[in-house]
Amino acid sequence: MGGNSGAGTESVLAEVLAGVVRKEQIPVDSHFFDDLGANSLVMAHFCARVRKRPDLPSVSMRDIYGHPTIRRLAAALAETPAEAPVTVSAEPPEPGSTARYVLCGTLQFLVFAGYCLLAGTATARGYDWVSGGDGVAAVYGRSVVFGSALFAAACALPVLAKWLLVGRWKETEFPVWSLAHLRWWTVKALLQANPMILFVGSPLYVLYLRALGARIGPGVTILSRSVPVCTDLLTVGAGTVIRKDSHFLCYEARAGRIRTGRVTLGSGVYVGENTVLDIGTTMGDDSQLGHASALYDGLTVPAGQRWHGSPAQPTDIDHVRIPPAHCSTARRFGYGLAGLLQTLLLYVPLGLGGAYLLLTVAPELEVLFAPDSQDLASARFYVEALVLSLALFTGFLVVGVAVVTLVPRLLRPFLRPDRVYPLYGFHYSVHRAIARLTNIKFFKWLCGDSSYIVPYLRALGYDLSTVEQTGSNFGTEVQHETPYLATVGSGTMVADGLSIVNADFSATSFRVSRATIGPHNFLGNHIAYPAGGRTGDNCLLATKVMVPLDGELREGVGLLGSPPFEIPRSVERDTRFDHLREGDELHRRLSAKNRYNLRSMGLFLFIRWLHSFGLTVLGFAAVDLYGVHDAVGGPLIGAYLMAALAFTALYYVLVERLIGRFRPLRPLLCSIYDPRFWWQERLWKVPDNHLMVFNGTPFKNLVWRLLGVRLGRRVFDDGCYITERTLTAIGDDCTLAAHTKVQAHSQEDGTFKSDHITIGAGCTLGTGALVHYGVSMGDGAVLAPDSFLMKGEEMPPGARWGGNPAAAQRRS
Numbered sequence: 001m002g003g004n005s006g007a008g009t010e011s012v013l014a015e016v017l018a019g020v021v022r023k024e025q026i027p028v029d030s031h032f033f034d035d036l037g038a039n040s041l042v043m044a045h046f047c048a049r050v051r052k053r054p055d056l057p058s059v060s061m062r063d064i065y066g067h068p069t070i071r072r073l074a075a076a077l078a079e080t081p082a083e084a085p086v087t088v089s090a091e092p093p094e095p096g097s098t099a100r101y102v103l104c105g106t107l108q109f110l111v112f113a114g115y116c117l118l119a120g121t122a123t124a125r126g127y128d129w130v131s132g133g134d135g136v137a138a139v140y141g142r143s144v145v146f147g148s149a150l151f152a153a154a155c156a157l158p159v160l161a162k163w164l165l166v167g168r169w170k171e172t173e174f175p176v177w178s179l180a181h182l183r184w185w186t187v188k189a190l191l192q193a194n195p196m197i198l199f200v201g202s203p204l205y206v207l208y209l210r211a212l213g214a215r216i217g218p219g220v221t222i223l224s225r226s227v228p229v230c231t232d233l234l235t236v237g238a239g240t241v242i243r244k245d246s247h248f249l250c251y252e253a254r255a256g257r258i259r260t261g262r263v264t265l266g267s268g269v270y271v272g273e274n275t276v277l278d279i280g281t282t283m284g285d286d287s288q289l290g291h292a293s294a295l296y297d298g299l300t301v302p303a304g305q306r307w308h309g310s311p312a313q314p315t316d317i318d319h320v321r322i323p324p325a326h327c328s329t330a331r332r333f334g335y336g337l338a339g340l341l342q343t344l345l346l347y348v349p350l351g352l353g354g355a356y357l358l359l360t361v362a363p364e365l366e367v368l369f370a371p372d373s374q375d376l377a378s379a380r381f382y383v384e385a386l387v388l389s390l391a392l393f394t395g396f397l398v399v400g401v402a403v404v405t406l407v408p409r410l411l412r413p414f415l416r417p418d419r420v421y422p423l424y425g426f427h428y429s430v431h432r433a434i435a436r437l438t439n440i441k442f443f444k445w446l447c448g449d450s451s452y453i454v455p456y457l458r459a460l461g462y463d464l465s466t467v468e469q470t471g472s473n474f475g476t477e478v479q480h481e482t483p484y485l486a487t488v489g490s491g492t493m494v495a496d497g498l499s500i501v502n503a504d505f506s507a508t509s510f511r512v513s514r515a516t517i518g519p520h521n522f523l524g525n526h527i528a529y530p531a532g533g534r535t536g537d538n539c540l541l542a543t544k545v546m547v548p549l550d551g552e553l554r555e556g557v558g559l560l561g562s563p564p565f566e567i568p569r570s571v572e573r574d575t576r577f578d579h580l581r582e583g584d585e586l587h588r589r590l591s592a593k594n595r596y597n598l599r600s601m602g603l604f605l606f607i608r609w610l611h612s613f614g615l616t617v618l619g620f621a622a623v624d625l626y627g628v629h630d631a632v633g634g635p636l637i638g639a640y641l642m643a644a645l646a647f648t649a650l651y652y653v654l655v656e657r658l659i660g661r662f663r664p665l666r667p668l669l670c671s672i673y674d675p676r677f678w679w680q681e682r683l684w685k686v687p688d689n690h691l692m693v694f695n696g697t698p699f700k701n702l703v704w705r706l707l708g709v710r711l712g713r714r715v716f717d718d719g720c721y722i723t724e725r726t727l728t729a730i731g732d733d734c735t736l737a738a739h740t741k742v743q744a745h746s747q748e749d750g751t752f753k754s755d756h757i758t759i760g761a762g763c764t765l766g767t768g769a770l771v772h773y774g775v776s777m778g779d780g781a782v783l784a785p786d787s788f789l790m791k792g793e794e795m796p797p798g799a800r801w802g803g804n805p806a807a808a809q810r811r812s
Contacts, residue, residue: 009074012056017070020046028070033568040567041753041774044792051796051808060807061790065560065567092798093762093780094175094256096714096733104177105698111186116641121634122150128633130352139353147348151195158190159211162231168213169230169250173259176716176735184251184258185696188229192692198343200225201432203424204336209234217267218329219507221423224248226739230260237267237285239507241320245499245528247767248277252297253718253737254764254782266303270320273501274528276310276768276786288319291501291528292546292562294768294786296802308546310562310786310804317550321532325422325509335424376624385620389613397605404443405459408434412461412484420511428510431482431503438483446604448476448496449681450597451590463487465519470581470750471593472672474498476684482512489519489537495747497526504531518555522749526741526770535559540569540748544770544788544804561788562804570749577671581750589673596678604685607655611687614651615644648690653706656686656725664708664726667755668745677752680745684723695719695738712761720765724754731761731779740765744773746791753791760797784809 014026021036032038038046043064050059057077067073126146133139165183174180191212199205201223210216212231217238224242228234230250242248248271251260261279265271269283272291281295289295290308301307308315414430421427438460447453453474454467461483467473468491475496480486481503488494494517502515513531517523521535524543533547540558541547548554548564558567580589622640659682670676694700700717708725712732720736722728724744730736742765745754755774759765763777766785774792777783781795784802795801802809 010070014070016049017046032068041792048794061805091255093733100177101714107182108697116638120638124633124637143349143353147352148344155196158194161190162187169232173257191227202336202339203332233262235264240265240269241505242271243273245273246271246275252279253735278785290319322504322506322511324506327422327508331424385616389616393609393612408437420509439479445476451594465490471590485514487516491520494523495525499528501528501530577750580671580673600682669753672750728757730759733762735764737767739768741770
C-alpha cells in the first residue's frame with residue numbers, strides 16, 4: 001500500500017486531517033465525529049485530499065465510518081494487499097457535434113408536431129361524430145365506439161413505430177443526437193405516452209410487452225411503471241415478480257452514447273422495489289434481488305441465490321415472505337378483460353362525452369362551447385372561461401378530497417391485514433383502488449413540507465401516534481401500498497421520496513401488513529421502508545439507504561448505504577439549532593412557519609388555477625377558430641396541444657423566477673425555522689412534472705437554462721431532476737441518464753444545508769444515480785447506476801465510481 005506503513009501512515013493521515021479541520025495536531029485515537037466534531041462533509045473533503053496523495057491508498061466514506069480514528073483507519077489501510085485491484089477509468093466521452101445536435105432537435109420537434117397533428121385530427125373528427133348523437137344514450141354509444149378506436153390506435157402506434165423504425169432491437173450502440181438516436185427516442189416517447197401504462201400490474205401489460213417483442217413467460221407479474229424500451233432484449237421467465245419503481249430499461253446512456261443490452265430473468269425470480277437492472281445482467285431461476293439494490297453491467301445472480309445492495313452481493317435474507325395461492329390462467333384472463341371493459345365502457349366515454357353533456361346542462365356557456373360563435377375578441381368569452389376554469393378547479397378540490405379520503409375507507413373492510421389473497425381477483429382490485437386513490441399526488445404536493453400534511457395523512461388513514469409537530473414532518477412525496485397499515489412514531493421527520501412497502505407479493509398472491517417506523521427517527525430522501533424493517537427508536541436513515549430486514553433492532557444509530565452500515569445518529573453541526581426546537585421559541589417559530597406555509601399553499605392554489613385558466617382560454621380559442629376554419633380543425637387542436645406545452649413550460653419558468661426574485665440561490669446552513677428555509681420550501685412547490693415531456697431532447701436543456709441551471713452545450717438529459725437549479729453547474733456533452741437526481745440540499749432533523757454542485761464536461765450519471773450537495777465531478781467522470789454520491793465528494797477527472805455510498809470502482 002503506497003510508501004508508508006504503521007506509524008508513518010498514521011502521521012501522514014493525521015497531518016492531512018489537521019489541514020482539513022484546521023487544527024495543529026490530531027490525536028491518533030480521537031474519534032472523528034465524537035471527539036473532533038467532524039461531520040460527513042468534512043470527512044468527504046479529507047477523503048478527497050487523501051486520494052490526491054500518491055503515498056497513501058484511496059480512502060472512502062465507508063472506510064471512515066468503519067474506522068473512525070486515525071489509528072484504526074491506518075491499521076485498516078495497512079491490511080490492503082500490496083497489489084491492490086486496479087482502479088477502473090471511464091471511457092472518454094463521445095465527441096460532441098453541434099450540427100448533429102441541432103438537426104436531431106429539429107427532427108424531434110417535427111415528430112412531436114406530427115404526433116400532435118395526428119392526435120388533433122383524430123380528436124376533431126371523433127368529437128364531431130360523438131356530438132352529433134341524439135340524446136345521452138346515443139352520445140354514450142358513440143363515445144364508446146370512438147373511444148375504443150382511439151384507445152386501440154394509441155396502444156398500437158408504439159408497436160407499429162417500433163417494428164417499422166427499428167425492427168428487432170439488437171445489442172448495439174450509437175451516439176446521442178444521431179439518426180439512430182432519433183429512432184430510439186421516437187419509440188421511447190411513444191411507449192411512455194401510451195395508455196397501456198395504466199394497466200401496469202395487470203396481465204394485459206405483460207401481453208403488451210410481448211407484442212413489443214419481449215420474451216415473457218406465463219404467470220409473470222410486473223408492478224413497475226418504468227417501461228422497458230428495447231423490449232426484444234428483455235427475457236422474463238415464468239412466475240417472476242418485478243416490484244414497483246424497478247428500472248430494467250434494456251439500454252444505458254453513458255459517455256455520449258446509447259448502449260442497448262440484454263436483461264435476462266429466469267423463472268421464479270423476485271426483483272424488489274427501488275432497484276436497477278443494468279444491461280448485460282442475468283438472474284438465474286428462483287433468485288432474488290432485494291429492495292434498494294442494483295445489478296451492474298455483466299453481473300449474474302446464480303440460480304437460487306439471494307442478493308442485495310448497490311452493487312448487489314450475496315445475502316441470506318429471503319425477500320419472498322408470502323406463501324403462494326391458487327391463481328389460474330382463467331383468473332388472469334378474466335381480470336385483464338374486466339379492466340379493459342371498465343376502461344372502454346366507463347372511463348373513456350365519460351371523458352369524451354363530458355364536454356358535450358356539459359354543454360347541454362350549461363347553456364349559459366354557449367360562447368365558449370359553440371364553434372361558430374366567432375366571439376374570441378369579446379369580454380364574455382374570457383369571463384366564461386374564467387368561470388368555467390374556476391368551477392372545475394374548485395370542484396376538483398372539493399370532490400377530490402372527498403373521494404380520496406372517503407372511498408378508500410369504504411373499501412378498507414374488504415382487505416384484512418396479514419391475510420394471503422390470490423392475485424387478479426376482487427381483493428386485488430380493492431387493493432389497487434385503495435393504492436391509486438390514496439397516492440394521488442396533488443394533495444400531498446399541496447400540504448407537504450408543512451404542518452398541514454399531518455392531518456391530511458391522518459385523513460388518509462396513517463397512524464401517526466402523538467404527533468410532535470415540527471412544521472416539516474413529511475415532504476411532498478410520500479407513497480404507500482395502503483395507508484391503513486402505515487405507522488409513523490411520534491417526533492419522526494421524513495424528507496421526500498418515502499415509499500412505505502406494506503404489501504408483499506409472490507407470483508400468485510399478495511398480502512398487506514403493517515409497516516412501523518419508530519419514534520424520533522429522521523428519514524432522508526428516496527427510502528423504501530418495508531414491513532418488518534429492523535429499525536426502532538431514534539434512528540437516522542440516510543438518503544437511499546437500504547432498510548435492513550434482518551439482525552438486531554437498530555436504535556439510537558444512523559444507517560447509511562446499501563447494504564446499510566452504522567454511522568453516528570447526529571453530529572455537532574446538525575444539533576446546533578436544537579435550541580430552536582424547544583419551549584416557547586419553538587411555539588413562536590412554528591406558528592410563524594405555519595402562517596408562511598399557509599400563504600404558500602394559497603399562492604400555489606392560485607397559481608395552479610391561473611394555469612388552468614390559461615389552458616382553458618387556449619383550448620376554447622382553438623374551438624372558436626375551428627368554427628371559422630372547419631377544414632383545419634385537426635391542425636388547430638394539434639397546435640393547441642403544442643401551445644399548451646409551451647405555455648406550461650414558460651409559465652412555470654416565470655413563476656419560479658419570480659419567487660426567486662430572478663436571483664441565484666446561495667448556499668445555506670440554517671434551521672428549518674429560519675424564513676430562508678421557508679422560502680426554499682416555496683420554491684420546491686413550483687410544478688415541474690411537465691419537464692418529462694422534454695426528456696432526451698435539446699428543449700429540456702433550454703428549459704433548464706431558463707430556470708437558472710448553468711448548463712453546457714449538447715447535454716443529453718434522459719430524465720434527470722435538478723432540485724436547486726441555480727446552485728447547479730453542468731459542463732458540455734454530459735450524459736444524464738433516466739431517473740437521476742441532482743440534489744443540492746439536505747435536511748437532517750431540524751437543520752437544512754445546501755451548497756453548489758459542479759459536474760464537469762463529458763460526465764455521466766447512470767440510471768437512478770443521486771448526486772448530493774457540495775459535490776464536484778471532474779471532466780469525463782462516470783457515476784454508475786443507482787449510486788449515491790455523498791455530499792462534499794470530489795471525483796477526479798476520468799474516474800469511474802459506483803455504489804451506495806459511491807467509491808472508486810476497481811477491477812480485480
